[in-house]
Amino acid sequence: MISIRCVLIDGGNLTLRRNTIHDNRDAGVKADSYWSGKKTSLTLEDNDIVENGSRGVEIRSADATLRRNTITGNEKTGIYLKGGHATVHDNDLRANHGGALKVKSKAWSKDWDEDEDKVWISSTVDDKRNKKE
DSSP: OOOSOSEEEOSEEEEEESOEEEOOSSOSEEEEOTTTOSOEEEEEESOEEESOSSOSEEEESSEEEEESOEEESOSSOSEEEESSEEEEEEEEOTTOTTOSEEEEOOTTSTTOOTTSSEEEEEEEOOOGGGSOO
């Protein structure tokens, strides 16, 4: 069996501290409530999430807190958020090929809830490779 994601959480709470997650075909870490329909919470602290084939961290309909991580060199964005909440503090998000962060909001949907997609950011994102010229 070939794993396409290093870490996948769908329902429940998961905390990862001081890990190196690298060289996966897809996202390094994915938090998603899609299949289980249960509340999903992810905390990432002091991890290196690098050189993955897609996003470093993907959050869909889940809650996440990311502190002091190095999320660099991923093929797409460092962090992707859709339909969830994320608090992002003191992370290094430089040198991701798709940029540091992408928030896919449901803002254009007629049933959009203004509290559904939120992200709070306090991280390093100012790198030439993250800017479009």
